[in-house]
Amino acid sequence: MDEAGHFKALMARLDLMREERKYCDVTITVESKHIHAHKDIICAASDYFNAMFSHDTLEKQQGLVAMKDVKYDAVKKCIDFIYSGKLSVSILQCEDILTCVTTMQLIQACQKIEYFLQGILNVESFFLVRDIALKFSLKNLLHSCDSFAVDNIVSLSKVEDFNTEELSFISSLISSEAMSIIEDDKLACVLQWLNADRCNRETNLMGLLQHVRAPKLSPGYCKYLMEQESLCHTSVELIRHLFAAVVGDGKIANFNPRDILSEAKISSHNSIIIFNETIEEVVSYFPSDGKLNPVIKYCDPMKPEELASCSLNSVLYIIFCNHQVFSFNLKDKNLSWTSLTNCKKSHGKYLRCTIYRNNIYVGGNDSLEKWDLTRNENWEDVDLEENICEELKLIQYEDFLFVIGGRDNDGKAVNNVMKSSPGIKWITVSPMNFEMADPSAAVLHSTLYVGGGPSNYGLEMYDAGTNIWTIIACKISPSRYKLFNIDYEIFGVFKEDDGCYIMEFDAENKAWKVKKRILTGGIWEPGTATAFY
Structure with missing residues (x-):
């Protein structure tokens, strides 16, 4: 032995x-x-x-x-x-x-x-293994984790724990010289992490962008971000980075966010979709050239207040008060309607909807539900701490879902505003100065604009940083209207007794300028804005 x-x-x-x-x-x-x-x-x-x-x-x-x-x-x-x-x-x-x-x-x-x-060590076990390595100061294991993360950051970003990591970890990853992924994927990981806690992390954007090589970003991805990434409305740094990717660093000196639209032909939402009074016809309006084009016909007549519409990636989604949900792709030459999964509940004839974090949210009639666009499964109820009234407005702002105005159970207009995001309970925001039923809203840069409704007190704008609403006294006060952010300007579609008007808001003079009058098809109703190019 x-x-x-x-x-x-x-x-x-x-x-x-x-x-x-x-x-x-x-x-x-x-x-x-x-x-x-x-x-x-x-x-x-x-x-x-x-x-x-x-x-x-x-x-x-x-x-x-x-x-x-x-x-x-x-x-x-x-x-x-x-x-x-x-x-x-x-x-x-x-x-x-x-x-x-x-x-x-x-x-x-x-x-x-x-x-x-x-x-x-693999994608599923990574975050638990790394937490153990940090807790017990296992240097060799921590080195293995860091090397694994550099090689697998895209896969790791799909794990929920990625969004809870510290800034130091994200920064060390994207700054690693050993990383071999394309810059599009690197920026996507950065934006995902920022949006997971945008209120506390947006200030880190500039520092993180220093590790993303703008010349290596693809024009197509930059175009996508300008259409869909809400940070583009609040961060000049991000727009500047995308601009450098599209036109080159040499043109940055005289940078202006609107330059992206002309140089790269990128627009966040460059057309407005409008329905006629029976929803039998749909047209698109392009502010860039003032053209009004027919889009599609819908076979069954229906009142405009009995539906809600929203859009994402050139796909228009329409939700009817009878629970039915349809979509059509504006890029599709055939422009055919596609039937989707029906809503579970009736949200009344004044239902409203928006798209937030790849989910369609539909609210009204004291209920709110959502449908995941990526999974195509059944609709899910959204918990509420108080009733969601009718004739409200749903909109994404500062990476929160906002519920604005509406009518209470007694039919009175309200000035209530609430916001929520996944994992966060509903938060009451400072109320508007005026009660608004059926308000409209649009986000421009870091400001939320709200107006419209049958009482129509003009426009109010909300600053999330100060939690203050400010009244904008307009020289022209049309009746009910819808607001849109088109090519970094606020546009409105107004319903008057003699027809429907498309107007542009002149912020300097606090006035509306008529851009187009729709004469055909009787009275037209504002629908939604969607990317179309």
């Missing part, structure tokens, strides 16, 4: 004696359970026990060690390891065992767990 075999046999014999409680002179008590061992053996393996029994301690006198804040199973595995050199663990046990291992100062056991965690 060689030396290794000799010591293996000796330790096996000692372990058997332990199990039979022969010559055991110490008892470890954990969670009211007992583990028997030999002082000399555990002192030789553990500096923790060696220090304890090297002095005239109560434990030495009584031969009894009471361990607190640790689990029995974890302590038993550590004592088993001292005798056998074997340690079997699962990822769910690692923290408990590492707590004991570090307490007992069992270096080899710690290394075994580190090797185990390195072996199971």
Whole structure:
């Protein structure tokens, strides 16, 4: 028998004696359970026990060690390891065992767990493994995690825990020279992380953008962001970065956000979709050239207040008060209607909708529900802390879902405003200055504009930073209207007795300028804005 075999046999014999409680002179008590061992053996393996029994301690006198804040199973595995050199663990046990291992100062056991965690490192286990590495200062494991993250950041960004990571982790990842992903994916990860807690993280955008090489961004992705990314309405830095990607750094000196529209032909929403009074005809209006074009016909006549509409990626979604939901793609040459999953509830004839975080939200008649565009499953109820009244407005602003105005159960117009986001309860926002039923709203830069409704007190604008509403006294006060942000300007579609007008808001003079009058088809109703190019 060689030396290794000799010591293996000796330790096996000692372990058997332990199990039979022969010559055991110490008892470890954990969670009211007992583990028997030999002082000399555990002192030789553990500096923790060696220090304890090297002095005239109560434990030495009584031969009894009471361990607190640790689990029995974890302590038993550590004592088993001292005798056998074997340690079997699962990822769910690692923290408990590492707590004991570090307490007992069992270096080899710690290394075994580190090797185990390195072996199971994958996208699903990454965030748990990394948390363990940080908690117990496992430098080798942490290095493995960092290397894995650099190689797999896109996959990791699809895991929910990615959005809760600290700025230092995100910054170290995207600044790594070893990262091989395309810049589009890198920027997508940055924007996803920022939007997960936009109120607290938006100030980090400029610093993170320094690690995204603008010349490497694809024009197509920049175009997509200008259409759909709400940060483009509030961050000049992001727009500047996209502008540099499209036209080159050499043209940045005289940068203006509107330059993107002319240089790259990018627009957040460059057309307005308008329905006629029976919804049998739909037209689009392009502010850039003043043209009004027919889009599609709908076969069944219906009153305009009995539907709600919203859009995403050139797809127009229409929700009717009879629960039916349809869509059509404005890029599709056939322009055919597609039937989607019906709503679960009736939200009254004054239902309203918007798209927020890839979900269609529909509200009205004291209820709110959502439908995930990416999963195409059933509609889900959204919890409410108070009733959602009728003739309200739903809109995304500052990465929150806002519910604005409407009528209460007594039919009175209200000035209430609430906001919410996933994981956050409804928050009451400062009320508007005026009560508004059937208001309209649009976001321009970092400001929310609200107006319209049958009472029509003009426009109000809301600043999220100060939580203050300010009245804009307009020289022209049309009746009911819808507001849209088109090419970094506020447009409105107004319903008057003699027809429907499209107007542009002159912020400097606080007045509306008539851009187009729709003469055909009787009275037209404002619908929604959607990307169309």
